Amino acid sequence: MRTIFDLETPAVLIDLDVVEVNIERTQSLFDGLGIGFRPHVKTHKIPFLAELQMKQGAIGIAAQKISEAEVFAAAGFTDILLCFNLLSPAKIARLRALTQTCHMTVVADNAAVVRALSAGMAGAAAPLDVLVECDTGMSRCGVLSPQAACDLAQVIEAAPGLHFAGLMTYPAPGAAPKVQAFMAQAQDLCMASVGHCDVISGGGTPSLLDAGLAPILTEYRAGTYIYNDRSLVARGACTLGDCALTVLATVVSRPTPTRAILDAGSKSLTSDLLGLSGYGTILAFPDAEITGLSEEHGHVTLKSGADMPEVGQKLQIVPNHACPVSNLVDRVTFHRGGKVVREVEVAARGMVV
Amino acid sequence: MRTIFDLETPAVLIDLDVVEVNIERTQSLFDGLGIGFRPHVKTHKIPFLAELQMKQGAIGIAAQKISEAEVFAAAGFTDILLCFNLLSPAKIARLRALTQTCHMTVVADNAAVVRALSAGMAGAAAPLDVLVECDTGMSRCGVLSPQAACDLAQVIEAAPGLHFAGLMTYPAPGAAPKVQAFMAQAQDLCMASVGHCDVISGGGTPSLLDAGLAPILTEYRAGTYIYNDRSLVARGACTLGDCALTVLATVVSRPTPTRAILDAGSKSLTSDLLGLSGYGTILAFPDAEITGLSEEHGHVTLKSGADMPEVGQKLQIVPNHACPVSNLVDRVTFHRGGKVVREVEVAARGMVV
Numbered sequence: 001m002r003t004i005f006d007l008e009t010p011a012v013l014i015d016l017d018v019v020e021v022n023i024e025r026t027q028s029l030f031d032g033l034g035i036g037f038r039p040h041v042k043t044h045k046i047p048f049l050a051e052l053q054m055k056q057g058a059i060g061i062a063a064q065k066i067s068e069a070e071v072f073a074a075a076g077f078t079d080i081l082l083c084f085n086l087l088s089p090a091k092i093a094r095l096r097a098l099t100q101t102c103h104m105t106v107v108a109d110n111a112a113v114v115r116a117l118s119a120g121m122a123g124a125a126a127p128l129d130v131l132v133e134c135d136t137g138m139s140r141c142g143v144l145s146p147q148a149a150c151d152l153a154q155v156i157e158a159a160p161g162l163h164f165a166g167l168m169t170y171p172a173p174g175a176a177p178k179v180q181a182f183m184a185q186a187q188d189l190c191m192a193s194v195g196h197c198d199v200i201s202g203g204g205t206p207s208l209l210d211a212g213l214a215p216i217l218t219e220y221r222a223g224t225y226i227y228n229d230r231s232l233v234a235r236g237a238c239t240l241g242d243c244a245l246t247v248l249a250t251v252v253s254r255p256t257p258t259r260a261i262l263d264a265g266s267k268s269l270t271s272d273l274l275g276l277s278g279y280g281t282i283l284a285f286p287d288a289e290i291t292g293l294s295e296e297h298g299h300v301t302l303k304s305g306a307d308m309p310e311v312g313q314k315l316q317i318v319p320n321h322a323c324p325v326s327n328l329v330d331r332v333t334f335h336r337g338g339k340v341v342r343e344v345e346v347a348a349r350g351m352v353v
Numbered sequence: 354m355r356t357i358f359d360l361e362t363p364a365v366l367i368d369l370d371v372v373e374v375n376i377e378r379t380q381s382l383f384d385g386l387g388i389g390f391r392p393h394v395k396t397h398k399i400p401f402l403a404e405l406q407m408k409q410g411a412i413g414i415a416a417q418k419i420s421e422a423e424v425f426a427a428a429g430f431t432d433i434l435l436c437f438n439l440l441s442p443a444k445i446a447r448l449r450a451l452t453q454t455c456h457m458t459v460v461a462d463n464a465a466v467v468r469a470l471s472a473g474m475a476g477a478a479a480p481l482d483v484l485v486e487c488d489t490g491m492s493r494c495g496v497l498s499p500q501a502a503c504d505l506a507q508v509i510e511a512a513p514g515l516h517f518a519g520l521m522t523y524p525a526p527g528a529a530p531k532v533q534a535f536m537a538q539a540q541d542l543c544m545a546s547v548g549h550c551d552v553i554s555g556g557g558t559p560s561l562l563d564a565g566l567a568p569i570l571t572e573y574r575a576g577t578y579i580y581n582d583r584s585l586v587a588r589g590a591c592t593l594g595d596c597a598l599t600v601l602a603t604v605v606s607r608p609t610p611t612r613a614i615l616d617a618g619s620k621s622l623t624s625d626l627l628g629l630s631g632y633g634t635i636l637a638f639p640d641a642e643i644t645g646l647s648e649e650h651g652h653v654t655l656k657s658g659a660d661m662p663e664v665g666q667k668l669q670i671v672p673n674h675a676c677p678v679s680n681l682v683d684r685v686t687f688h689r690g691g692k693v694v695r696e697v698e699v700a701a702r703g704m705v706v
Contacts, residue, residue, distance in 0.1 A: 008443055008706050042648065064649045084616070084649060085605040087665050090361055109606050112664040140650055141606040141614050252438040253462050253494040261494050263437070267680055268705050272624045295395065295676060296417045296437060296705075297493055311465040312440050323648060327620055328680070330703050349703075350683050352621050352649075353361050 002340040004333065005314050009250040010264035012325055012332040013316065016341060018244035019049065019226055026208065026225050027056040033212050038062050038081060040203070040223030043323045045348035046332070047075035049226065060103070062203075062221040066091045067351035073102045075347070081105045081201065081221070083168065085113045085133075085141060091353070092120030099128065105199070107168050109133040109141050114155050114162065121161030129165035130156045131199060134186060136179045137172040146182055150189035157194050164190070166199030166218070173206035173235070176213035183216045206235055227322040230281050231274040240281065245325060245332075246316040247280070249298060251309045260288070260309050262298035264317065268328055269293060272321040280317040285309060290317070355693040357686065358667050362603040363617035365678055365685040366669065369694060371597035372402065372579055379561065379578050380409040386565050391415050391434060393556070393576030396676045398701035399685070400428035402579065413456070415556075415574045419444045420704035426455045428700070434458045434554065434574070436521065438466045438486075438494060444706070445473030452481065458552070460521050462486040462494050467508050467515065474514030482518035483509045484552060487539060489532045490525040499535055503542035510547050517543070519552030519571070526559035526588070529566035536569045559588055580675040583634050584627040593634065598678060598685075599669040600633070602651060604662045613641070613662050615651035617670065621681055622646060625674040633670040638662060643670070 004013050023039075030037035036059040041050050050061050050072060060079030063069040069080050080102055086092055098104050108114050108130050121128045132149045135142030143149050149167060157164040167186055171179050183200050190197035202214055203221030205228075211220050227245035228238040249264035269279050271293055279290040279298065285307070292299035298317075302308060309315060319325050326332070327349055334341040357366050376392075383390035389412040394403050403414050403425060413432025416422040422433050433455055439445055451457050461467050461483050474481045485502045488495030496502045502520060510517040520539055524532050536553050543550035555567055556574030558581075564573050580598040581591040602617035622632050624646055632643040632651065638660070645652035651670075655661060662668060672678050679685070680702050687694040 008441060010705050087603060087605060088361060109608065110664055113605070116665075135608060139608075139612070140647065140652060142608060144608060250440060252440060252466070255462065255488060255492075255495060255497060259492070264705075266623075266625065266677060270619075270624065271626070271677075272619065294493065295680075299493060311463055312469075324619060324624075327648075328703065329705065350681065352363050352617075352682065 003338050004248055004335050004340060007248060007333060009248050009314060010268040011248045012268065012329045013246045013248055014227070014332050014334050015244045015336065016334050017336050018242065020052070022226050022228065022242060022244060023053055023056050026222065027058065030211065030220055031057060035211060035217050036219035038219050038221045039226065040221050041068065041072060041348065043223035043226055043326060045326050045346045046344055047072060047347055048344060050077060053226070059219060065351050065353060066094050067353050068348045069098060070094065071348040071351060073098050077102065079103045083107055083170070083221070085109060087113055087116045089116070089120060092116060096120055096124060099124065105129040105131060105165055107131045107133040108152065108156065109143050111152070111155055114152070114159050118159035118161050124161050127161055127163035130162050131166050131168040131201060132156065134167055134169045134182060136169045136182045137175040138170055140170065142169060146186035146189055149186040150193055153190045153194050164194055166197050166201065168201040170203055171207060173204065174210070176207055176210040180214040180216055183214070187216065205232060206237055209237065224322055229322040230318050230320045231276060234276055240283070240318060243318045245322045246283070246318055247325065249315055249317060251311050251313045251315065254311050258302045258304050260300040260302060262300060262315070263296065264298050265296045266293040267295045268325065269298060269317065269319050270321060270324040270328065272324055274320050276320050280319045283316045283318065285315065356691050357601055357688050357693060360601060360686060362601050362667060363621040364601045365621065365682045366599045366601055367580070367685050367687050368597045368689065369687050370689050371595065373405070375579050375581065375595060375597060376406055376409050379575065380411065383564065383573055384410060388564060388570050389572035391572050391574045392579065393574050394421065394425060394701065396576035396579055396679060398679050398699045399697055400425060400700055401697060403430065406579070412572060418704050418706060419447050420706050421701045422451060423447065424701040424704060426451050430455065432456045436460055436523070436574070438462060440466055440469045442469070442473060445469060449473055449477060452477070458482040458484060458518060460484045460486040461505065461509065462496050464505070464508055467505070467512050471512035471514050477514050480514055480516035483515050484519050484521040484554060485509065487520055487522045487535060489522045489535045490528040491523055493523065495522060499539035499542055502539040503546055506543045506547050506550070517547055519550050519554065521554040523556055524560060526557065527563070529560055529563040533567040533569055536567070540569065558585060559590055562590065577675055582675040583671045583673045584629060587629055593636070593671060596671045598675045599636070599671055600678065602668055602670060604664050604666045604668065607664050611655045611657050613653040613655060615653060615668065616649065617651050618649045619646040620648045621678065622651065622670065622672050623674060623677040623681065625677055627673050629673050633672045636669045636671065638668065
């Protein structure tokens, strides 16, 4: 039986036992709340894992780019929410093609997007479902007020080829009460003017345990929860033992008593800090700090006097942010408790367009 | 004629006119110094560009991982320096296979690496050239003193299947005088004990213009100079006009008068900061700051009152660090002054092992 320590490094490892627990626990949470759960596939980018999520009761999936959605539609998924403003005629033509096999929902937060979607859907057999993206505190995309949401909903509903399907937000962590207030007011306004507002979609792994504070949601999107990562451990959202994705690296140099160099740098761990100090937690040496990354080297500062990793030793690292790690490798290795199960292609890696 | 603004976004663009100037200027610099120039292919990962570098007079190429070296050996390159400690028998077997068609040189900074290389080269027709990696101030890999370099040189020379070929360093920026002093002393010691020390390999784009301060070097490795990037502009090593690689992105949302959201995030610009503020320079709006990145969104803060980008507008961005951008996309688009020449595969993308 091959173990993970037989693998060439760096390697991205996925502990399937942990994945299964994470999927079941989160689906049960939303089942209990009576809120539909829609996993975001950007974290894993692997149809097999999305199938596990659907089998456990997910209502569909979320994707961030049209190219990601295409990979999952080709793999047989039939309900995809694309959480990104689409503008280009070419992308909207691809979206329209997906509607032949798939219930596609998209978002818009401005009239230019609505015009582009409407132009691309002209003459379609069925109107396209469009959600109004609302900014409930993240300061990214989204209309800024319930009234603005209602105004855009009317523009969507009046646009040929489009159907106003509801509201969507990606909230800042801890914003569940604000989501509830914003969405309730926006829904009331939309009901009064458009006459319907079926979907209220919230999301985010960091706030997942607060989802009950926004009972107005009809569905919840989360991606990272399937793997978890060091940033979520730091937020108290999970423990290190809940982290399914690790990067296996080899110590290739020990130049000084307190310095170790790994063969994993920003090309496998990413340079995402997410407000943290250091670039990951080394499971066997939790006191060591990954103080710097070159592209191919990880720079580890060791506490002197502690147990020390030797040249050639392989170490498992929980990265700060799991999602971009998935995007850096063609394949990941599934294992159960360290025993290799199989290698799997990251089918939607590199889907930036 | 298609222009870059006809492309779907995000897209990684390479201005071939700028590339050609960058290659010629740097090769001329080293020709003038009488130092061999060995471009590092980690920046572009594209055999066609390495061919341009060779045609201009490069002595060979440098790669960082065995999988990168394999891509370039398969493309016909016959002199490759692999600047990374190799330990695993599987990787060293792949290295040995490359020696059939290619003059391979590798590095070592510790005895465990020398033992592994020697074991893997046992019985080979010709010994493998090994350089001792020296730490001249970067605090990454490398032996710490000229005496330690000499000691390891003797271990290499005595190891079956290996030949001590000289010294290598990746210096900290501005360390050329230190490189000169360290290498001169180490070379003297090696000459006295081993009897030869042919190659003295230095490198780094940030210090490239200081290469004349370390005339002991027989060769110089640099990668980023072919594209340049915002970090090199900030160091005064080049101007924005010398930057060949840009990321084309579309404004997808303008939620407030001072906020624009792009369809390029850390999945195309990378989260590398390299000590800078912001994640890139928008050529058309140099006063705007890319203050944050999500995976698929760029968060731009605009100066109010200035010209403003509109939803749908496409913008060229010079990223902080060109090399990891190459690693994020399957293809880049070559252009000349905005006119599209062709799409090219990034053949050595994702070669982490």
